[in-house]
Amino acid sequence: MSVTAAKGFQAAGIAAGIKANGNPDLALVVNSGPRRAAAGVFTSNRVKAAPVLWSEQVLKGGAVTAVVLNSGGANACTGPQGFQDTHATAERAAEVLGHSAGEIAVASTGLIGVLLPMDRLLPGIGQAAAELSEHGGEKAAIAIKTTDTVHKTAVAGGAGWTVGGMAKGAGMLAPGLATMLVVLTTDADLDTPTLDKALRDATRVTFDRADSDGCMSTNDTVLLLASGASGVVPGYDEFADAVRTVCADLARQLIGDAEGASKDIRIEVVNAASEDEAVDVGRTISRSNLLKCAIHGEDPNWGRVLSAIGTTSAAFEPDRLNVAINGVWVCRNGSVGDDRDLVDMRFREVVITADLAAGDASAVIWTNDLTADYVHENSAYSS
Amino acid sequence: MSVTAAKGFQAAGIAAGIKANGNPDLALVVNSGPRRAAAGVFTSNRVKAAPVLWSEQVLKGGAVTAVVLNSGGANACTGPQGFQDTHATAERAAEVLGHSAGEIAVASTGLIGVLLPMDRLLPGIGQAAAELSEHGGEKAAIAIKTTDTVHKTAVAGGAGWTVGGMAKGAGMLAPGLATMLVVLTTDADLDTPTLDKALRDATRVTFDRADSDGCMSTNDTVLLLASGASGVVPGYDEFADAVRTVCADLARQLIGDAEGASKDIRIEVVNAASEDEAVDVGRTISRSNLLKCAIHGEDPNWGRVLSAIGTTSAAFEPDRLNVAINGVWVCRNGSVGDDRDLVDMRFREVVITADLAAGDASAVIWTNDLTADYVHENSAYSS
Structure with a gap:
């Protein structure tokens, strides 16, 4: 069509x-x-x-x-x-x-x-x-x-x-x-x-x-x-x-269809003070190579989400942040939340929800995982 | 000691x-x-x-x-x-x-x-x-x-x-x-x-x-x-x-000793309008996954340097940018420069020089390449 x-x-x-x-x-x-x-x-x-x-x-x-x-x-x-x-x-x-x-x-x-x-x-x-x-x-x-x-x-x-x-x-x-x-x-x-x-x-x-x-x-x-x-x-x-x-x-x-990707990652930033801040936080999370590697390894490494959020200037208090991965709130109030072993990451789509507890704005950013195939596609020949 | x-x-x-x-x-x-x-x-x-x-x-x-x-x-x-x-x-x-x-x-x-x-x-x-x-x-x-x-x-x-x-x-x-x-x-x-x-x-x-x-x-x-x-x-x-x-x-x-690295990359930003801008440009270059993969592949892909510089707000004119890789000015005046085949990238240290032609400030940023080993180290287990 x-x-x-x-x-x-x-x-x-x-x-x-x-x-x-x-x-x-x-x-x-x-x-x-x-x-x-x-x-x-x-x-x-x-x-x-x-x-x-x-x-x-x-x-x-x-x-x-x-x-x-x-x-x-x-x-x-x-x-x-x-x-x-x-x-x-x-x-x-x-x-x-x-x-x-x-x-x-x-x-x-x-x-x-x-x-x-x-x-x-x-x-x-x-x-x-x-x-x-x-x-x-x-x-x-x-x-x-x-x-x-x-x-x-x-x-x-x-x-x-x-x-x-x-x-x-x-x-x-x-x-x-x-x-x-x-x-x-x-x-x-x-x-x-x-x-x-x-x-x-x-x-x-x-x-x-x-x-x-x-x-x-x-x-x-x-x-x-x-x-x-x-x-x-x-x-x-x-x-x-x-x-x-x-x-x-x-x-x-x-x-x-992103190069080398094995996971599509939907980053939902909720309860932000403004839509711009929600987008900024979502983009910052989406650019964490460490997090993208963890998702590739099906590791619900929420600490890498928090360390990314912490580099932004968005409104939030560290001890009020909550993070869910595929619906499991693995981080509550900036600290250890529900059992990370409950997170099922076998499927291609992974949803990360970052709750800033700072307002009522939200945004969704899409990214994907970082894989050895990405490295290969972008190092083995010029493109 | x-x-x-x-x-x-x-x-x-x-x-x-x-x-x-x-x-x-x-x-x-x-x-x-x-x-x-x-x-x-x-x-x-x-x-x-x-x-x-x-x-x-x-x-x-x-x-x-x-x-x-x-x-x-x-x-x-x-x-x-x-x-x-x-x-x-x-x-x-x-x-x-x-x-x-x-x-x-x-x-x-x-x-x-x-x-x-x-x-x-x-x-x-x-x-x-x-x-x-x-x-x-x-x-x-x-x-x-x-x-x-x-x-x-x-x-x-x-x-x-x-x-x-x-x-x-x-x-x-x-x-x-x-x-x-x-x-x-x-x-x-x-x-x-x-x-x-x-x-x-x-x-x-x-x-x-x-x-x-x-x-x-x-x-x-x-x-x-x-x-x-x-x-x-x-x-x-x-x-x-x-x-x-x-x-x-x-x-x-x-x-x-960075995780998985096979190349140490010295990014020299010269002729910037200010030291802060030189640092900003250097950091932006250092964070380009595409460039870091290219360096891993020993590919003098200077287009990825320019596309990174172009995302900054530093003072420069696109058609006055010059880029050297290991001393070879592969990009002159924002366009094709010396023969990229002259660039020897066999050694661990790679030097990228970005000339902004906008002043007399400079800065050096160190980074390394992005490799499948980095992905492995950061996906195979929690760290």
């Missing part, structure tokens, strides 16, 4: 030869209208890849007719030549599709610090355009994979309208945003400001709260394109709910 | 039965004067172990006659009972040594959230006191080991006076301070304010700049005790230099 679930979109995914192993590496998503409204959210990393710098400019215009995405190279830290390559990519797509380059977004993922093989990428755009199809969403989702073991798609919607999307991302996943490329499409008949608000409302509580390894990417891009092809104008709440549902679904899939 | 290198100190290290495996687990360091001046620096974690809460109070008095240290249990997150246990430890040492409990510091290390076996610890204090010796420094250093593979000691000094020390710490090493217990002793004839200043000046640029795994402990304790037994009053600069030398030596040993 992916990006072609909504009416008015065509997509393709092909092997252009950017990846040495011959796997699919170039995707094209085209909005055939009648509307071409679009919103985007990008990495908050100050070191931004060339395609991010380019697409940020494109999105300022509020209209996107097509997105060119490549895996096999991030085109980050590639200097003026890298930016020229992104520009040339948009120009080639504009030429092939008969649109303005100023409405063509570009997204790249892969190794940082390497120039893209433009002699293969540019011809690939023509090839992808020739394969554009209303059923091409799956192929596009497959072409943007890097170390992902599966491609990720999701769909939601209402009466007569649909939101669909695809995502890639498996490592360098951290808030603001995770390392990922995401394209969402909808046939709802909505303008750019509405799309922008719905997208920001959704990413704030989904992708921004997935933190696999604390490492923020240079390339994160989340785009939402509206074709208006359904002719339906859903109410804001209903539409925002669908966008959030698709984002949450994709974010959950990203965590579930 | 350790804590008994300086005149006026006795020490012992014994197996009290706190550790299940029968290894040494209780150390005693006694200052026989004539002075009993002391300074201390403790973890900045807000979740503090009982012995930290106790010893912070003791140090406020500015005098320490003895330090009781145990491995085999952190006595952290153990509630009122844990604090009573620390108090009882000091009381027993006071009774055995004939001193006031208010001048006896206590330090503990090991698993968080478990009460200490006081039925074994308390008798151990009498046994350790019976074995006190002016040659007991090595045994004391051995008794405070947890996952350390070697014990750590260092010595420096001047004409007629000495500074010696011991340290433990192998995991949960992060600034402010690393997970460690450190006792430094000197026979220089100096008062508490001088010791305090020298200790803070030293830890700020040594232990506070060692970040093994980004995890801050609940138990970190660094003590500096002065006996005055040499009768020598060194100048401040000379003394501070010796304290810093011993701290730097011990900090380097901690990084060199």
